[in-house]
Amino acid sequence: MTAHASVRLQVDGQPVEVPEGASVAAAVARVAPTRFRDSVHGAPRAPLCGMGVCFECRVRIDGRVQLRACMVPVREGMQVDTHG
Amino acid sequence: MNGYDLIVVGAGIVGACCADEAAAAGLRVAIVEPATVGGGATACAMGHLVAMDDDPAELALARLSLQAWEAFSELPEAEFSRCGTLWVAASADEAAGIAARVARINASGGEAHALDAQQLREVEPALAPDLCAGMLAPREAVVYPPRMAQHLVRRACARGAALHRRAVQRLGRGGAVLDDGSVLRGPVLVATGCALPRLLPQLPLRPRKGHLVITDRYPGQLRHQVLELGYADSAHGSDGSSVAFNVQPRPTGQVLVGSSREFDVDDAAVSPPMLARMLQRAFRFMPALRELQAIRAWTGFRPATPDGRPYLGAVPGHADLWVAAGHEGLGVTTAPGSARLLLDLILGRTPAIDPAPYAPSRVLP
Amino acid sequence: MVERCDVAVIGAGPAGLAAARTAAGHGARVLLLDAQPRCGGQVWRHDVAHRAPHAARSAIRAVGGKVDWRPHHQVVAADGRRLLAETPEGAVAIEAAHVVLATGARELLLPFPGWTLPGVTGAGGLQALAKQGWPLAGKRVLVAGSGPLLLAAAATLRRHGAEVLGIHEQASAARVAAFAAQLWRWPARALQAARLRAALTGVPYRCGSFVRRAFGTTQLEGVELHDAHGTRQIACDHLAVGYGLVPNIELAALLGCALDHDTVHPRVQADELLRTSVPGVLAAGEAVGVAGLAAARIEGALAGHVAGGNEAAARALRPARVRARRFAALLARQFALDPRLRALADAGTIVCRCEDVPLAALDGCVDARSARLVARCGMGACQGRICGAALAELGRFPRGGLRRPPLFPARLATLAAFLQPTIPEIEP
Numbered sequence: 001m002t003a004h005a006s007v008r009l010q011v012d013g014q015p016v017e018v019p020e021g022a023s024v025a026a027a028v029a030r031v032a033p034t035r036f037r038d039s040v041h042g043a044p045r046a047p048l049c050g051m052g053v054c055f056e057c058r059v060r061i062d063g064r065v066q067l068r069a070c071m072v073p074v075r076e077g078m079q080v081d082t083h084g
Numbered sequence: 085m086n087g088y089d090l091i092v093v094g095a096g097i098v099g100a101c102c103a104d105e106a107a108a109a110g111l112r113v114a115i116v117e118p119a120t121v122g123g124g125a126t127a128c129a130m131g132h133l134v135a136m137d138d139d140p141a142e143l144a145l146a147r148l149s150l151q152a153w154e155a156f157s158e159l160p161e162a163e164f165s166r167c168g169t170l171w172v173a174a175s176a177d178e179a180a181g182i183a184a185r186v187a188r189i190n191a192s193g194g195e196a197h198a199l200d201a202q203q204l205r206e207v208e209p210a211l212a213p214d215l216c217a218g219m220l221a222p223r224e225a226v227v228y229p230p231r232m233a234q235h236l237v238r239r240a241c242a243r244g245a246a247l248h249r250r251a252v253q254r255l256g257r258g259g260a261v262l263d264d265g266s267v268l269r270g271p272v273l274v275a276t277g278c279a280l281p282r283l284l285p286q287l288p289l290r291p292r293k294g295h296l297v298i299t300d301r302y303p304g305q306l307r308h309q310v311l312e313l314g315y316a317d318s319a320h321g322s323d324g325s326s327v328a329f330n331v332q333p334r335p336t337g338q339v340l341v342g343s344s345r346e347f348d349v350d351d352a353a354v355s356p357p358m359l360a361r362m363l364q365r366a367f368r369f370m371p372a373l374r375e376l377q378a379i380r381a382w383t384g385f386r387p388a389t390p391d392g393r394p395y396l397g398a399v400p401g402h403a404d405l406w407v408a409a410g411h412e413g414l415g416v417t418t419a420p421g422s423a424r425l426l427l428d429l430i431l432g433r434t435p436a437i438d439p440a441p442y443a444p445s446r447v448l449p
Numbered sequence: 450m451v452e453r454c455d456v457a458v459i460g461a462g463p464a465g466l467a468a469a470r471t472a473a474g475h476g477a478r479v480l481l482l483d484a485q486p487r488c489g490g491q492v493w494r495h496d497v498a499h500r501a502p503h504a505a506r507s508a509i510r511a512v513g514g515k516v517d518w519r520p521h522h523q524v525v526a527a528d529g530r531r532l533l534a535e536t537p538e539g540a541v542a543i544e545a546a547h548v549v550l551a552t553g554a555r556e557l558l559l560p561f562p563g564w565t566l567p568g569v570t571g572a573g574g575l576q577a578l579a580k581q582g583w584p585l586a587g588k589r590v591l592v593a594g595s596g597p598l599l600l601a602a603a604a605t606l607r608r609h610g611a612e613v614l615g616i617h618e619q620a621s622a623a624r625v626a627a628f629a630a631q632l633w634r635w636p637a638r639a640l641q642a643a644r645l646r647a648a649l650t651g652v653p654y655r656c657g658s659f660v661r662r663a664f665g666t667t668q669l670e671g672v673e674l675h676d677a678h679g680t681r682q683i684a685c686d687h688l689a690v691g692y693g694l695v696p697n698i699e700l701a702a703l704l705g706c707a708l709d710h711d712t713v714h715p716r717v718q719a720d721e722l723l724r725t726s727v728p729g730v731l732a733a734g735e736a737v738g739v740a741g742l743a744a745a746r747i748e749g750a751l752a753g754h755v756a757g758g759n760e761a762a763a764r765a766l767r768p769a770r771v772r773a774r775r776f777a778a779l780l781a782r783q784f785a786l787d788p789r790l791r792a793l794a795d796a797g798t799i800v801c802r803c804e805d806v807p808l809a810a811l812d813g814c815v816d817a818r819s820a821r822l823v824a825r826c827g828m829g830a831c832q833g834r835i836c837g838a839a840l841a842e843l844g845r846f847p848r849g850g851l852r853r854p855p856l857f858p859a860r861l862a863t864l865a866a867f868l869q870p871t872i873p874e875i876e877p
Contacts (some may be wrong), residue, residue, distance in 0.1 A: 120815075120819045120822060122822065123818070123819070123822060127818075127822050230822040230823075231822070234823065297861065297864070299861070300830055341861065353852065353853075354853050354854055355528075356526050356528040356854060356864070356867040357528065359864055359867065360864060360865045360866065360867040363861050363862075363865035366861075367861075367862075367865065373861050374860065374861055374862035374865070375860055375862065376860070376861050377830075377859060377860060377861075378855050378859055378860070378861050378864055379828075379829070379830055379832065379855075379858050380828070380832065380850075380855075381853055381854055381855065381864070
């Protein structure tokens with residue numbers, strides 16, 4: 001393990017601290033690991049592929065909806081909301 | 085003995101409506117379709133049920149059809165959504181014409197209201213702030229055409245129609261010859277859309293390419309099918325390529341963005357420059373579209389006649405040969421009315437509307 | 450904005466890094482694009498908690514300052530040979546004399562009852578998430594599926610604090626033994642396997658074993674495992690399950706490159722110098738057929754030589770390439786999927802996760818298009834990447850609709866950027 005600076009952001013209104021360079025998915029995992037979004041029939045969904053292909057990890061980031069949490073690195077002060 | 089009262093060639097939305105209407109009237113019906121039912125222009129269409137008022141004949145056909153569509157408003161397969169049609173003026177000229185258009189639509193039995201700038205903003209907040217006049221037809225709706233075509237074919241088959249998964253090789257005396265050599269006997273109705281010239285080369289028809297893009301789901305982003313009032317100029321203008329603002333809220337929350345028109349393009353591939361042109365036109369009216377995520381783009385070909393009206397009626401010079409094709413971009417809207425008119429003519433009933441404007445003989449010497 | 454360069458390399462994994470470095474070494478102006486925020490691709494994905502392997506660090510160091518590295522550039526459309534990339538700052542059009550497709554592969558994920566439960570991920574998928582900082586300390590993880598990737602994934606998960614309950618390889622013990630017996634031909638592979646086994650001391654490795662079902666109400670609670678001894682249930686927090694890799698051929702298809710369809714999952718067709726059927730477009734690495742890291746690095750260099758104009762140097766790499774590619778044949782043979790895996794999904798199992806389409810809804814669908822039209826299958830944001838590959842593997846129908854932009858969901862504003870007239874560059 002190497003020491004890393006951390007980044008603070010909010011997921012569903014809750015403060016989260018994750019290592020710099022982590023993805024938004026990793027931040028969401030600390031608050032709502034089992035419900036990133038609701039499927040079209042309302043079932044909870046969370047990341048599947050981890051590499052930007054499956055779109056199961058879509059969340060709202062700073063007001064923009066339908067973004068892949070696994071593709072976006074965390075930034076200080078980011079506001080992330082699950083459930084699309 | 086393959087004898088039928090009507091052989092419907094082509095199972096797009098128009099053929100499917102005709103087959104359904106004929107089977108409901110008690111005819112022994114054959115449907116001939118080698119590919120996916122509703123898989124041609126029907127599958128590429130927006131599925132907007134709309135009355136265009138710039139041609140009285142087209143308006144009459146649309147009105148007859150929209151009444152018929154009401155029967156499907158609760159059908160799950162139709163995915164019927166009464167979002168209404170909002171027409172937006174892009175210029176003072178277009179705004180000045182609204183009162184006359186409202187009057188024409190109301191006189192035809194439809195419902196339309198003029199909207200001022202504030203009302204526009206209230207009914208559709210995402211519109212560009214400088215737009216200042218519009219017209220709302222609140223009863224109009226959208227459907228999902230391919231599933232609707234499939235439903236109608238299934239319903240016709242449940243009433244005894246026979247679906248032949250074959251192509252018609254040629255029309256013969258008293259029937260149709262299929263590509264496996266078998267012969268179906270009976271009156272023939274050709275409803276093959278853009279493929280019409282293969283069977284009826286005497287009726288001029290050109291494919292007119294269009295593009296559509298659909299976005300991810302953004303519930304509440306858009307409330308109405310919204311078009312620019314100049315849409316008819318793009319739709320009915322006969323030359324060159326054109327784009328017009330035309331967006332639709334799908335029941336899923338997705339936004340469907342159109343539209344483009346091009347003649348003389350065979351390639352079905354999405355053209356990135358045409359797509360870009362179409363989208364920039366849309367942004368002019370609804371800047372918020374810029375940030376929505378597109379999921380898919382596709383193209384389709386509309387079957388366009390020289391005067392923009394479909395061919396509905398008897399093919400001159402042939403006994404027992406009928407045509408229902410050439411609906412350009414209004415095939416989904418006007419399919420039920422087209423079917424009704426055709427069956428009126430075939431069965432010798434009093435036509436529901438004047439058939440003369442659609443008679444195929446109009447384009448023949 | 451239009452960017453011009455000599456070589457545009459799409460994908461910054463091992464193949465793309467090698468291509469970019471090699472082409473730049475011949476003096477070419479190289480743009481290296483990847484949708485990810487860091488280079489390395491999947492196998493060398495940046496790990497927020499652990500140092501990258503030496504080879505990855507040196508490959509990444511080697512392009513530093515020599516190529517124009519563009520993270521967050523997702524190629525979403527093409528007009529002829531002009532590429533359009535979406536970036537957080539807007540759209541970028543790219544015109545290059547040569548394009549090297551190093552688009553890699555994704556995991557093959559097959560549907561089974563319960564696979565949509567949160568907690569079920571790909572094997573490489575959970576590995577990627579762990580490297581991004583997904584908390585795994587103390588979590589019980591079951592690794593399943595097929596292929597050597599399972600070992601690599603399990604080792605990463607363990608390094609991140611997971612309790613790896615076991616690795617369940619669907620291939621039989623005989624097949625796996627036959628694979629291991631051939632490994633000496635690829636010493637780097639053999640060494641890596643030995644290292645992974647050491648890192649996984651104490652973790653059971655079971656052959657001929659597969660997950661039949663995942664259960665849980667709102668999240669994964671456990672799985673049902675099947676092997677020669679029967680069926681048993683095991684509780685876990687995560688299931689990391691992957692059945693190998695599928696080449697990413699979407700950009701190649703959009704550019705009009707011919708594909709090889711002799712396997713279930715198409716590959717980009719390329720000649721011995723990795724030229725595709727489209728002039729100026731080369732392909733390297735997993736996109737031309739899954740063969741692993743060594744082949745990807747050699748092919749990247751080979752394509753980089755061709756793009757950089759040094760065909761002799763490219764030809765010199767052909768024997769090494771052939772040798773590395775033999776590994777792919779061995780992989781495909783020894784890790785061939787048990788046919789029972791194609792029958793795990795039942796009528797109610799969701800196949801298209803984007804649109805929640807169950808398998809039964811596809812009855813009567815003869816191709817991908819009819820599945821879209823009738824059942825909305827493949828109409829969602831993943832554009833059929835997950836369900837399309839799965840249904841092809843299940844023997845339903847091949848994936849369709851490959852040649853339409855956008856390649857990934859893209860802002861409408863990005864797609865509208867193609868119209869902007871090309872501004873002629875002013876010569877200095």
